Amino acid sequence: MIELRGVKKKFGEQVILDGVDFVVQDGETVALLGPSGTGKSVLLKHIIGLIKPDAGKVMVDGLHVARLKRKELAQLRYKIGYVFQNGALFDSDNVFENVRLGISDEAKYADADYSRERVAQVIKLVNLPADVINKYPSELSGGMRKRVGIARAIVGEPKYLLYDEPTSGLDPVNSDIIDGLVERLADELGVTGIMVTHDVRGAFRVADRLALLSGGKIIMQGTQEEFLASENPKVKEFLERDFETPSNAAA
Amino acid sequence: MAAAATTSDPRVYIGRAILGGMAHVGRVSMLVVEIFRGLKEVRIWVPRAFDEAWNIGVGSLFIVLLVSAFAGGVTAYQAGYQFTGSLPYYVVGTLVVESIVLELGPVLVGLILAGRIGARYAAELGTMRVTEQIDALESLGRSPASHLIIPRVVAGLIMIPVLVVFADIVGVGAGLWAAKQVLPLTNADFTYGAQYFWHPFDAYYSLIKAFFFAAAITIIPCYMGFTTGQGAEGVGRSTTGAVVSSSVIILLLDVVLAKVLLNS
Incomplete structure (x- = not known):
């Protein structure tokens, strides 16, 4: 299980995460949504220990990631696969x-x-x-x-797979291929996944559950149906904006 | 009540500069600790160090030999110009050998390699940082030190002193050739002069300097590249900073080593 409690992070004077509470149960695939620049990738990097929180704790399988020693952190990282935004090959x-x-x-x-x-x-x-x-x-x-x-x-x-914008910069055909791949890996390998994305359509296809990060906080978590039925103006604004994009309109 | 320091107060800038400098020293020290920790992963860094050593050695040989040959030649010409009629000709041998071995060989090679190797290391690692390749390595539970830093540092520590030895030999040879063009000097005169003030320690001193310079040429650019900021501008800044910093450190080390090893 991946668990973030009250995670705060600032870069200089800019607050990126302002008390994030976020839990991912074993076996589920969660899409972490949010507009660009809201700190989704920063949150993901906390989970694998590439960034340490200023406050709060990040727990993976009961281990406090920021307090792990070098070898323990390496052992934990063996259990986590991280897919970088641009491949980072x-x-x-x-x-x-x-x-x-x-x-x-x-x-x-x-x-x-x-x-x-x-x-x-x-x-x-x-x-x-x-x-x-x-x-x-x-x-x-x-x-x-x-x-x-x-x-x-x-x-x-790995037991966990973290995807950082796996479809960003791809055309709709390639995006569909990657979304299908994420879905298939979850089914065939049984991994627990977190997919950071601002592509709502892909998230709806792949994820069991969704979470929306805005203003440094997770402002909503729930199923696809709960998101579509939400009256939260920020959730509605985000969903409407995404469904108005040319690629989605074409689809 | 004492007035609070404002941002226009020079003490603020001096304080920030000192703190910034101390932070750099601290982070470089941490990198050196990482290097020592990663040394046990021999299987990872040894093959990569061979590749780097080949790049440094073969890739830099031409420019190193060219510069040292010119340095040796010019030293001989100037000695010929200044000493003709006032000192015995064999002094040219003394001057060329001591100048090249003690100073010009290691320092010129050091400064050239700070540009050639230092810039490459900072740009390579900086690009890897901004394209998340270093993060990717860490995310796989692997040590960036043993994969990226140690091969570069070890290759430099081995190959740069070797290049300095080549530079010393070619510089002295070029000095002999140039001296014979402008002075009625024989090989025996030159050799006599070269041996007259020669101490075996001079050769060791040249190598010790080369070793310290090699550390500056490799560790500082690796550090600058490793801590690169965002984007192409960050890579450019790291690359420039790496060349300038390692060049300044080479000159400082030159003074310190001369004082400690030759005058204490």
């Missing part, structure tokens, strides 16, 4: 090496046969052609880079 390594780095077990990482087999397995799982493993990130399209990022996140068989 290592541009000097080919796809095989990029994905292989996600194998958390050192013995398995060092085993060339296991690595080759496991990387091929996840590359297939994310619907990429087998020959992509010899390519470099600069030779891939945006959608392929995102899928390689997902492959790297799942290759270590």
